[in-house]
Amino acid sequence: MTETEFQQWKDRNAESFAAGIGPARGLNPTEALEFAHRETDKLLPDGRVSENNxxxxxxxxxxxxxxxxxxxxxxxxxxxxxxxxxxxxxxxxxxxxxxxxxxxxxxxxxxxxxxxxxxxxxxxxxxxxxxxxxxxxxxxxxxx
CATH class of the missing domain: 3.40.630.30 (Gcn5-related N-acetyltransferase (GNAT))
Known part of the structure; x- marks a missing residue:
């Protein structure tokens, strides 16, 4: 996966997670997407080369x-x-x-x-x- 592909994947992944977590936690779409990006960044601190992923x-x-x-x-x-x-x-x-x-x-x-x-x-x-x-x-x- 190239860095460009990773960024595209990461954005799609966050959007998908936000669609589920938003309603589950009572977040509006903007809050849900921000939350999803923060969580993804925490789980993948080194991006596509993050260890154990x-x-x-x-x-x-x-x-x-x-x-x-x-x-x-x-x-x-x-x-x-x-x-x-x-x-x-x-x-x-x-x-x-x-x-x-x-x-x-x-x-x-x-x-x-x-x-x-x-x-x-x-x-x-x-x-x-x-x-x-x-x-x-x-x-x-x-x-x-």
């Missing part, structure tokens, strides 16, 4: 169709981001990206892989369930 562009031939970001810093690796470009969704790419990430984690000697998914992301929840992921904790809210 796997950041991949997923390609079909020469065409980029998505990305995957896994941190291997915790005892159990954590997926911070998976994305399939909107024009390529529903074609099995998300599953293939997840399986590739799982395989790399196995190759590195890990036996588990964690992720977080926002409750309203039913498509992702369905994918993760079909891949054998199980709920390990659950945060709930009631509107009053």
């Amino acid at each position: 796997l950041i991949w562009m997923a390609c079909d031939g020469d065409q980029t169709i998505g990305s995957l970001w896994i941190s291997t810093k915790p005892r159990i690796p954590f997926i911070y981001g998976i994305e399939v470009d909107s024009g390529h969704r529903g074609k099995g790419y998300g599953r293939a990206i997840m399986l590739a990430g799982e395989e790399e984690c196995r190759r590195l000697g890990y036996t588990q892989l964690d992720l977080n998914v926002f409750g309203n992301n039913t498509t992702a929840i369905s994918l993760y369930n079909s891949l054998g992921y199980t709920v390990t904790s659950q945060q709930m809210r009631k509107e009053l």
